[in-house]
Amino acid sequence: MNELLEILQDLHPExxxxxxxxxxxxxxxxxxxxxxxxxxxxxxxxxxxxxxEIVEKNFDSAKALYALITRLMDED
Amino acid sequence: MDRxxxxxxxxxxxxxVYPDKNAYIDEKEAYTFSRVYEEAGRLGTRLLKDGFYKxxxxxxxRKQSCTIAAFFGIVxxxxxxxxxxxxxxxxxxxxxxxxxxPRAVVCDASAAAVLEKINYQGKIYQYDEAVLTxxxxxxxxxxxxxxxxxxxxxxxxxxxxxxxxxxVVACHRSVIDYIETLSDVLMVDENTVFGNQAPLYVDACLxxxxxxxxxxxxxxxxxxxxxxxxxxxxxxxxxxxxNTICWVVPALTFISGLGALExxxxxxxxxVAFGSEVFPAKQFMxxxxxxxxxxxxxxxxxxxxxxxxxxxxIKEEWKPDGVIPIGRPFPNTEIMLxxxxxxxxxxGEQGEICIRGTALTLGYYKAFEKxxxxxxxxxxxxxxxxxxxxxxxxGTYNQEGELMFLSRKDYQIKxxxxxIELGEIExxxxxxxxxxxxxxxxxxxxxxxxxxxxGEVSKADAVLYCREKLPRYMVPNRIEQIEQMPLTLNGKIxxxxxxxxxxxxxxx
Numbered sequence: 001m002n003e004l005l006e007i008l009q010d011l012h013p014e015x016x017x018x019x020x021x022x023x024x025x026x027x028x029x030x031x032x033x034x035x036x037x038x039x040x041x042x043x044x045x046x047x048x049x050x051x052x053e054i055v056e057k058n059f060d061s062a063k064a065l066y067a068l069i070t071r072l073m074d075e076d
Numbered sequence: 077m078d079r080x081x082x083x084x085x086x087x088x089x090x091x092x093v094y095p096d097k098n099a100y101i102d103e104k105e106a107y108t109f110s111r112v113y114e115e116a117g118r119l120g121t122r123l124l125k126d127g128f129y130k131x132x133x134x135x136x137x138r139k140q141s142c143t144i145a146a147f148f149g150i151v152x153x154x155x156x157x158x159x160x161x162x163x164x165x166x167x168x169x170x171x172x173x174x175x176x177x178p179r180a181v182v183c184d185a186s187a188a189a190v191l192e193k194i195n196y197q198g199k200i201y202q203y204d205e206a207v208l209t210x211x212x213x214x215x216x217x218x219x220x221x222x223x224x225x226x227x228x229x230x231x232x233x234x235x236x237x238x239x240x241x242x243x244v245v246a247c248h249r250s251v252i253d254y255i256e257t258l259s260d261v262l263m264v265d266e267n268t269v270f271g272n273q274a275p276l277y278v279d280a281c282l283x284x285x286x287x288x289x290x291x292x293x294x295x296x297x298x299x300x301x302x303x304x305x306x307x308x309x310x311x312x313x314x315x316x317x318x319n320t321i322c323w324v325v326p327a328l329t330f331i332s333g334l335g336a337l338e339x340x341x342x343x344x345x346x347x348v349a350f351g352s353e354v355f356p357a358k359q360f361m362x363x364x365x366x367x368x369x370x371x372x373x374x375x376x377x378x379x380x381x382x383x384x385x386x387x388x389x390i391k392e393e394w395k396p397d398g399v400i401p402i403g404r405p406f407p408n409t410e411i412m413l414x415x416x417x418x419x420x421x422x423x424g425e426q427g428e429i430c431i432r433g434t435a436l437t438l439g440y441y442k443a444f445e446k447x448x449x450x451x452x453x454x455x456x457x458x459x460x461x462x463x464x465x466x467x468x469x470x471g472t473y474n475q476e477g478e479l480m481f482l483s484r485k486d487y488q489i490k491x492x493x494x495x496i497e498l499g500e501i502e503x504x505x506x507x508x509x510x511x512x513x514x515x516x517x518x519x520x521x522x523x524x525x526x527x528x529x530x531g532e533v534s535k536a537d538a539v540l541y542c543r544e545k546l547p548r549y550m551v552p553n554r555i556e557q558i559e560q561m562p563l564t565l566n567g568k569i570x571x572x573x574x575x576x577x578x579x580x581x582x583x584x
Contacts, residue, residue, distance in 0.1 A: 010554075013536040014543065024304055030548065031303040031330050032492050038334060051307045051336040059304070 001066050007040045008062055017062040024056045034059065047072040081225035082248050083255075084151055086289040087113055094266070094292040100141040101316075102297040107141035109292065112148065115207045119149025120216055122209040123180065126199065129219070132231055132441070134158045134178045136169075136187035139276050139297055142203055144285055146182050147230070147276075149207075154219045156228040156245070159277040162186045167545040170194045172233055172241055175442055182206065225249040231441050232279050234379050235496045235550070237487065239503030243441035246279070250382040253434045255286040257406040261373065261387050262320060262347055268293035269344075271318035273303070273327050274493075282383045283322040283349070303327060306336035313342040321345065322375070324352040324493025326523075332362040341366050351375035351384060353490040354400065354481065361394050376402040376481065379495070380450065380465050381435045385409050386479060401478035402429075402471065409433040411479060412464060413471060418455040421472065426482060429469045436465050489518040491525060494549045498525075501552065504545045505529060505538065513561050515569055516552065517578060524553040528574050530561055556581060 008017050011033050015023075023029050029037075037059075038049050047069055049058075058068045080086075087109070095110040107115075123133065133150045135157050137143040143159070150157040158176060160169060169190060180199040181191060191200060225248045233241040262268075264287040272295050274280035284295045296316050302309040309331060313321075328350055331337060348363065348370055355374065364372060377385035388403025405411045413420060413427035421427030432454060439447035454462045468485045487498040498516040505514035511531035518525055529538060535555050542551045562573035 013539050024301065027301060029304055030492075031327070032549075032553075034304045035330060035333065036553070048335075051334050051339050054304075054306055054334060055308070056305070 001062075003044050004041070004066050004069065005062060007037060007044065008065075011036060021061040023061060024059045029059065037065075041069060045069050045073060047076065080252055082151075082220065082223050083229060083251055083286065083289075084116075084148060084220070086255075086286065087116065087148060090289050090292045097292060098294050099288055099292075100144050100295050100297065102140045103299050105141050107145060109289070112141075112145045112289075114211065115142065115145040116148035116152050117211040117213070117216055118207040118209045119146060119182065119201075119203070120152025120219075121212040122201065122206045123150065123153035123155060124215055124219060125209070125212070126180075128180055129154050130227070131155055132158045132176050132178050134160055134173075134176065134181040134183075136160045136162075136181050136183040136191065137203065138162055138184055138186055139300070140184075141297065142184075143276055145207075146203055147285070150182070151229055152216055152219070154223060154227070156230050158231045158233075158243070160187075161275060161277045162190070163275070164277070164547055165543075165545060166190055166193055168241065168547060172243070175240065175243060176231075223248075225252070226438075228438060230279075232277060232379060234278075235488075235494075235500045236446075237497040237499035239500050239507075241500075242443060242446060244279070244379045245438040245441050246382050247438055250435050250437055251282065251286065253408055254282065254383045254406075255290060257408060258283060258384065259287045259290060261389075261406065262287070262322070262349060263371075264291050264293060264320070266292045268320050269316065269318050270295040271313055271316065271321045272297050273321065273323040278494075279379045279383055280322070280324070280352070280493075303330065306331045306334045307339055310336050310340045310342055314340070314344065317344045318342070319344045320347040320349075322349040322351070325350050325355050326353070326492050328363065329356065329359040332359045337362055337366045345370050347371045347373065349373040349375050349387075351377070352493040352495075357394060357396050357398050357400075360390075360400065361396065364390070364394055374400045374403060376479075377435075378431075378465070378467050378469075380437050380467075381409070381431045381433075382437055383435075385431050385435060386411065388478060399480065401474060401476075401480050403478050405431075405433075406435070409435045412454075412456070413473070413479070414455065414466075420456070424472065426470055426472045428485065429467045429471045429479070429481075431465045431467065432462075436463060487516075489525075491518070491523060492549045494547075496525075496550050501525065501527065501542070501546065501550055504542065508533065508538065508541045511538070513569075515561065515571065515574060517571065517575055519578070525550070526578055527552040527555045528558050528561070528577070529555070530558055533557075 091109045091113040098106045099109045100107045133155045135146045147157045182201045231243040236242040270284040272284040288295045372390045374388045375384040386402045386405050388401045410432040412430040415427045451463050454464045470482045501516045510533040514529040516527045562570040564570045
């Protein structure tokens with residue numbers, strides 16, 4: 001989780017990722033952030049997030065995103 | 077529509093042909109042509125009755141159908157619109173207002189708070205209230221009779237290297253010239269369904285807004301958050317049966333790069349036009365292989381020459397090492413490739429891309445000096461006044477005679493489809509208390525804006541300061557603090573050394 005938080009902090013140091021639950025629906029992220037996150041997650045965790053998983057509920061909070069990464073790592 | 081001299085003639089005509097057809101559709105509302113026509117006339121009447129004429133009127137509204145009606149309303153009053161957006165930070169809005177000093181702003185509820193904060197003293201119209209005015213056809217007609225085609229139609233602001241955004245002023249003639257030729261290239265007709273991606277505060281949105289009223293086409297304003305969700309974006313294109321898109325390259329590579337085309341293909345798209353930066357060959361090949369029947373058109377052009385100036389339709393199967401040309405100019409536009417000693421570049425030679433023709437805008441608002449630097453006398457014509465626009469882009473012709481983009485003469489970059497002066501980012505940070513000096517670089521490969529700064533400020537504070545002062549597409553993607561700026565032997569900042577430093581930090 002810390003590695004993920006580092007990626008996210010780099011993008012938006014002003015956000016408290018412990019509590020924020022509307023990163024996509026609240027338009028904190030933009031498309032550049034999404035592309036960056038997916039690339040860095042790929043580098044760091046060696047998982048590819050498939051297009052159908054790039055939806056609000058998986059990216060709206062750090063926790064949800066981490067859950068997605070863990071799930072994808074398990075499926076490997 | 078012979079001898080057209082005003083863009084509103086498109087609207088006057090089309091409202092008689094397709095009064096009840098949808099022109100612009102946003103998340104909440106669809107505007108028919110008759111509603112666009114009616115509300116534009118009402119807003120125009122209101123402005124005229126209150127004494128506004130031939131002056132800039134700011135439109136400070138969210139991206140929505142009525143924002144477009146507001147543009148036409150302002151033009152009906154013989155004024156020119158200046159689109160701004162809630163996305164822009166207060167600081168930038170303030171800078172733009174200092175240049176414009178507008179006497180009136182048309183806004184929606186979301187913008188009112190910002191206007192208060194920057195202490196704006198002029199007239200504020202709430203759009204919804206302003207369009208309750210009764211339309212006065214005689215008044216509007218009288219204004220139209222006096223209009224000429226070199227009257228200003230809009231001002232859009234682009235990044236300025238001195239830290240002050242530049243307002244590019246376009247006129248009816250250049251917009252009409254652009255829309256006529258662009259529509260031919262895109263093959264727009266009444267069955268065209270556009271999916272708009274570009275913000276309404278840049279000239280890129282001309283591609284959808286004006287052909288829509290010329291032909292009676294329909295434009296969907298695609299909700300911004302879909303550009304974070306690639307598969308949903310494709311589903312949206314299919315659900316709305318969108319057949320024509322003119323997007324910035326990053327919006328297209330966003331879909332292909334994240335694998336969305338593997339899951340679903342935009343089935344109705346027959347024309348995909350793109351611009352703003354070079355389309356990476358590998359990504360382009362994904363699009364081409366998934367949609368073999370679709371026309372793909374590369375567009376190129378600076379805001380100063382009204383929208384786009386050149387196009388290249390890719391008909392051949394693309395190769396991984398291929399670079400898509402800029403191609404050839406639109407009809408009625410000439411590209412001159414000028415060498416440093418002002419000759420036309422010969423075979424294989426490089427030169428600055430310069431533009432000649434009606435497409436040229438009128439120049440920068442209240443910035444004669446800046447205007448005269450970029451809009452200059454054609455050096456090949458010593459006989460009478462004739463302006464060309466020097467883009468600052470360096471190009472060359474390939475063996476087929478197609479124009480190719482090579483590089484920039486200065487520190488202007490393209491990032492996320494926006495044109496950015498790195499100097500503007502530096503100027504903003506240099507003003508931050510505690511910062512001694514800031515220098516900005518661009519990592520072309522990873523598409524990241526990098527800033528190095530010296531001073532007693534934490535990285536997090538520097539980022540926050542940027543977010544407050546700069547539009548989000550200009551906020552650096554990476555900020556590094558250093559003890560001292562490396563200097564060259566003659567005392568200038570050593571950008572190459574910084575680039576090395578960045579490479580090493582990146583661990584490449």
